[in-house]
Amino acid sequence: xxxxxxxPDERGHFGPYxxxxxxxxxxxxxxxxxxxxxxxxxxxxxLTELDADxxxxxxxxxxxxHAERWSRHLGGAQLYLKREDLNHTGAHxxxxxxGQALLAxxxxxxxxxxxxxxxxxxxxxxxxxxxxGLECVVYMGAVDVARQSLNVYRMKLLGAKVVAxxxxxxxxxxxxxxxxxxxxxxxxxxxxxxxxxxxxxxYPAMVRDFQTVIGREAKEQCLTMTGRLPxxxxxxxxxxxxxxxxxxxxxxxxxxxMYGVEAAGDGVETGRHSAPLCAGRPGVLHGNRTYxxxxxxxxxxxxxxxxxxxxxxxxxxxxxxxxxAGRAEYVNITDDEALRGFHDLTEMEGIIPALESSHAIAxxxxxxxTMPKDSIIIINLSGRGDKDIMTLAQREGIEL
Amino acid sequence: MSRLxxxxxxxxxxxxxxxxxxLTAGDPHPNFTVPMMHAMVEAGxxxxxxxxxxxxxxADGPVIQKASERALAHKMSLRKVLxxxxxxxxxxxQTPVVLxxxxxxxxxxxxxxxxxxxxRVEIDGVLTVDLPPExxxxxxxxxxxxxxxxxxxxxxxxxxxxxxxxxxxxxxxxYYVSLKGVTGAGHLNTADVEERxxxxxxxxxxxxxxxxxxxxxETAKTVxxxxxxxxxxxxxxxxxxxxxxxPEQACSEIVDLLKAMRAAMDE
Numbered sequence: 001x002x003x004x005x006x007x008p009d010e011r012g013h014f015g016p017y018x019x020x021x022x023x024x025x026x027x028x029x030x031x032x033x034x035x036x037x038x039x040x041x042x043x044x045x046x047l048t049e050l051d052a053d054x055x056x057x058x059x060x061x062x063x064x065x066h067a068e069r070w071s072r073h074l075g076g077a078q079l080y081l082k083r084e085d086l087n088h089t090g091a092h093x094x095x096x097x098x099g100q101a102l103l104a105x106x107x108x109x110x111x112x113x114x115x116x117x118x119x120x121x122x123x124x125x126x127x128x129x130x131x132x133g134l135e136c137v138v139y140m141g142a143v144d145v146a147r148q149s150l151n152v153y154r155m156k157l158l159g160a161k162v163v164a165x166x167x168x169x170x171x172x173x174x175x176x177x178x179x180x181x182x183x184x185x186x187x188x189x190x191x192x193x194x195x196x197x198x199x200x201x202x203y204p205a206m207v208r209d210f211q212t213v214i215g216r217e218a219k220e221q222c223l224t225m226t227g228r229l230p231x232x233x234x235x236x237x238x239x240x241x242x243x244x245x246x247x248x249x250x251x252x253x254x255x256x257x258m259y260g261v262e263a264a265g266d267g268v269e270t271g272r273h274s275a276p277l278c279a280g281r282p283g284v285l286h287g288n289r290t291y292x293x294x295x296x297x298x299x300x301x302x303x304x305x306x307x308x309x310x311x312x313x314x315x316x317x318x319x320x321x322x323x324x325a326g327r328a329e330y331v332n333i334t335d336d337e338a339l340r341g342f343h344d345l346t347e348m349e350g351i352i353p354a355l356e357s358s359h360a361i362a363x364x365x366x367x368x369x370t371m372p373k374d375s376i377i378i379i380n381l382s383g384r385g386d387k388d389i390m391t392l393a394q395r396e397g398i399e400l
Numbered sequence: 401m402s403r404l405x406x407x408x409x410x411x412x413x414x415x416x417x418x419x420x421x422x423l424t425a426g427d428p429h430p431n432f433t434v435p436m437m438h439a440m441v442e443a444g445x446x447x448x449x450x451x452x453x454x455x456x457x458x459a460d461g462p463v464i465q466k467a468s469e470r471a472l473a474h475k476m477s478l479r480k481v482l483x484x485x486x487x488x489x490x491x492x493x494q495t496p497v498v499l500x501x502x503x504x505x506x507x508x509x510x511x512x513x514x515x516x517x518x519x520r521v522e523i524d525g526v527l528t529v530d531l532p533p534e535x536x537x538x539x540x541x542x543x544x545x546x547x548x549x550x551x552x553x554x555x556x557x558x559x560x561x562x563x564x565x566x567x568x569x570x571x572x573x574x575y576y577v578s579l580k581g582v583t584g585a586g587h588l589n590t591a592d593v594e595e596r597x598x599x600x601x602x603x604x605x606x607x608x609x610x611x612x613x614x615x616x617x618e619t620a621k622t623v624x625x626x627x628x629x630x631x632x633x634x635x636x637x638x639x640x641x642x643x644x645x646x647p648e649q650a651c652s653e654i655v656d657l658l659k660a661m662r663a664a665m666d667e
Contacts, residue, residue, distance in 0.1 A: 011534065021503060021530045023459040025555035025580050027562065167465055173456060180458045185581040187557065284503045284530065285456060297477035298508025299455040 005251045007321065012201020012288075015324065017317035020200040022287045026180070029187045034202040036107050041209060046102065053098050054213060057131070058088045060095075062214075064221035064378070070348045077231065077371035079364060081351070081381045082218045082246065091354065091383030092214060092242045093124035097193055099210035101128040104191035111135040111190045115179040117144055117172035117238070118309035118356065119151025120383055121195030126160035136160040139178040141171035144308045151387055169302040172312045176286050196239025197316030200287030204316050211245025218378050219249050226376060232257040234367065235380035236359040237330065238274065238310035240319045242382035247328060257329070260319060261363040263305035264332035274303040276315050277323050277330040290317040306335040306391065307355035309383075337362040342385065342392070354383035355391065403496045403524045404549050404572035407446055408607040408628060417665055418573075418629030419444065419620070420609055421636055421658060422500065424451035424467035425484055426476025428640055432647050434487045436654065441495050443655045444662035449527070449631065452481050452501030459529045461584035463634040463641060470644075478505040478514070486521040498525035498551060498572075511542055519546040525572045527551040533569035540569050553577050556596055560603055567604035573629060574604060579612045584634030588613035593626050616657070617664035624665040632661065 007014045020030060040046040054060040062083045071079045084092035097114075104112060112129045114136070116122030122138040129136035138155055142164040145152055155162050168174040176199075183192045197204040197211075222230050233250060235243035237260040250256045262275035273279060276291040283292040285300060293301050293313040305311045322328040333341070338355060341362030346352050353361055357380070364379050371377070385392075393400050401409070411418055421440050425433050437448055453471035457464060478501075485497055499518070506514045506528065518526065526543055533540075533552060540550045549572025554563060557580065566574055578593050593610065600608060610623045611631030623630045636654050643650035 019535050020532060021535055022532065023529050023555075024532060024553040024558055024562070025459075025577065027532055028555075028557040028559070167462075168455060168469070177456050177458045181461070181582045184459065187580055283507050286458070287530070289507075292504070294504065294508060296508065297479065298505035299472060299477070300504075 007318065008201060008205050012205065014318050014321035016282070017289050017320040018201055018204055019289055020287065021284050021289065022200045023184060025184045025187065026200070029183070030200055032107070036103055037202050037206045040103060040106055046106065050099055050102055053102070054095065058094050058098060059086065060213065061217045062086050064218055064225065066225070067349050070345065071368070073348055074365060074368040076368040076373060077375040077377045078373070079368060080222065080230070080376060080378045082214060082378055084214060084242065084380060084382050085351070085353065085357070085384035089120070089124045089127050090386065091120040091124065092211060092245060093121045093195055094127065095213055095245070096195065096207050096210040096241060097121070097124040097128045100191070100193040101132055101134070104134065105132055107191065109189060109191035111186065112193055113137045113139065113179050113182050113190055114193045114195060115139045115172065115175035116195060117175070117311055118307065118387065119144065119148040119155065120309060120387070122160070122162070123151050123154050123158070125193050126155040126158035129160065130158045137182065138162050139165050139175040139182070141165050141169070141175045143170040144172065147391060148308055148387060150390065171303070172308070173300060196241040197244050197318060198239045198286055198288060198290070198314055204288065204318055207241050208244045208248055208318065211241050212248045214242065214245035214380065215247060215249035218246060222376065222378060229253055229256055230376040230378045231255070231371065232259060232367065232377045234259045234261060234360045234364050234377060236261045236310060236356050236382060237277070237315060237319060238263070238312050238356065239314070240316035242380050244316060244318055246378070246380045247322070251327060258327065259363060259367065260328055260330045261359045262330060262332040263307055263310035263359055264334040265304035267334050268332055272304040273332070274305040274310050274312060275332045276313060277319060278332045282320065285314050288317045290314050290320045306338060306395070307359065309354070309356040310359065331363055333359040333362045339395070341365060351381070352385035353381055354385045355388045357382045402547060402549050402572060404447065407496055408573065411446065417624040417627070418446040418609065419658065419662055419665060420447045420449055420629050420631045421445050422449040422451055422631060422633030424453055424464060424471055424637060425481040426453055426471030426474055427467040427637070428470050428644055428647055430474050430476060430480065433484050436651055437488050438491060439651055439655050440658060441492060443658040445658055447496045447498060447629070449498045449500045450481060450485065452478050452499055452505055454502040454505060457502065459582055461582035461634060463584045463637050466641060467637045478509055482517050482521050485523055489522050493522065496524035498527055499523055500527040501529065503528050503531045511539055515542040515546050515548070518548055523548060525549040525551045527553070527575060529553065533565045536569055544571070551575055554600060556580055556592065560599065563600055563603040567606060570606060573607040573609050574600070575631060576600065576608050576610045576627065577612050578610050581612070583612060588619060588623070590622055590626070597626055617660040620661035621664040621667065630661070630665065
């Protein structure tokens with residue numbers, strides 16, 4: 001890729017991926033959103049307000065932390081953690097919800113809806129809705145409601161209405177379906193804050209743009225701390241918003257390798273996984289063309305991961321493109337490996353990572369020893385693990 | 401002339417409107433579908449929209465979602481829907497059949513394979529809910545080359561530019577979704593629909609089928625007065641849902657409702 005990277009095109013395509021595959025009722029609202037997004041991303045006043053919120057409300061910049069003990073333990077590359085877990089609400093999700101909520105306000109929308117898997121995006125949305133005094137409805141699969149009860153309660157405390165979605169597999173994909181149905185019905189006053197780089201154009205590009213603050217900061221911090229660019233980036237990929245946020249500012253830096261870590265669940269070979277880039281094929285779902293986990297007839301298959309935030313059968317279309325173009329490499333980590341990563345970081349650095357981020361941690365434990373001691377890996381620590389303590393205790397047979 | 405165009409021309413000459421029922425193929429059981437289609441024709445329908453079940457029916461309300469889930473539980477698939485149409489055609493080579501569904505099953509089968517198969521079993525139209533004309537060039541030409549009409553949806557918030565896009569890309573008829581929302585929702589506002597239809601008519605000469613909110617003979621009659629065809633879906637599927645242990649009863653209730661609609665529309 002010698003040319004300057006400049007995707008998506010004006011139709012929202014990343015090569016064959018992306019696009020606007022939605023019912024007619026949503027074409028108008030998507031057009032309206034696209035116009036607002038293009039306008040305000042060039043608007044100095046909007047950008048100033050966004051920056052101020054990221055600084056004073058979210059707590060940015062998030063630190064880039066040199067995990068020395070962990071690096072020594074693995075005996076290879078120097079490991080730097082981008083501490084998105086330290087953001088307000090405990091994950092990278094808020095970078096995007098702040099941005100979209102400001103857009104909603106500019107567009108005169110009074111009602112916010114969102115889908116959520118692990119509940120992190122739901123919490124981040126409920127948070128900004130509370131702050132701006134907007135009505136907020138969060139759709140969450142009934143299965144996820146059960147396994148993330150803490151986040152459900154947090155959203156309710158923040159004044160959001162949480163709707164447990166009982167259709168289909170009752171997880172993130174069904175929550176997205178239900179949110180789309182709500183949006184189709186209430187397009188006039190409602191803004192749909194999608195939490196990841198999926199959905200119809202302009203969402204994949206817009207969510208990416210709001211999340212690239214991660215990569216921009218990391219690049220600057222790395223240069224300041226080490227005097228050079230990292231050799232590799234590692235981030236977990238469900239829909240892929242934290243990963244694209246870290247990767248994007250480095251795409252033109254050919255020397256920087258990028259690893260997106262998908263959830264292998266019980267193992268990709270078992271069929272019980274959430275790894276469309278590793279084991280899926282291209283198709284169309286939720287408004288865009290991308291890699292999907294589906295059967296021969298094109299029906300979406302239920303996914304599996306210990307991490308609710310990665311439990312999704314699709315992936316952002318830009319990742320699909322980066323995979324095909326060979327610019328990023330997509331790998332996978334099983335539930336068991338992720339749990340070992342979780343314990344490693346907790347015990348060695350005193351940082352409790354989210355189960356999602358633990359996939360990136362676990363892959364790093366494989367990658368780092370293969371690299372020289374003076375090389376640098378930046379790992380996106382996309383969220384903190386407090387929300388996962390119950391899941392973990394249950395899995396390890398501990399009663400609290 | 402396509403079977404759909406001929407049908408609308410014939411109806412127009414006799415001053416009648418098309419009655420277009422929707423049925424999810426494979427619901428409640430794959431064996432139900434073809435006999436139900438024949439019974440619908442006997443009840444006086446003009447065109448059948450046959451729903452291809454999909455795991456993630458984003459534009460459908462609970463009634464059709466559950467119909468899809470029931471059909472998928474019996475391993476219904478796009479290929480099996482095509483087989484059902486082939487079966488239907490053994491006894492009926494007159495009634496136009498339109499497949500209605502989502503893009504991914506077609507994408508998974510392969511566009512060309514699908515278009516060839518659809519032509520082979522004499523499918524007349526294909527309506528793909530999540531394929532707007534902006535993304536449809538390739539699919540539209542494959543269908544049109546084979547004499548199959550690509551049918552597009554128009555919504556209450558579609559502007560003039562979009563109506564012209566549908567007019568250019570589509571053929572057969574245009575399906576006007578009379579409500580913002582999912583299938584099976586809400587109530588029709590006749591005045592609103594009338595107003596929108598003026599704008600649509602000014603920008604396309606294609607016949608207009610109107611759906612969403614058609615629940616009984618009375619709404620069917622009202623809608624028939626506004627457009628060229630009346631699409632009824634959730635109201636029929638509800639009969640299946642209410643009689644899961646007795647598909648024959650479901651079939652006869654559907655036939656009764658369609659007959660009542662037909663009579664009201666022809667009054």
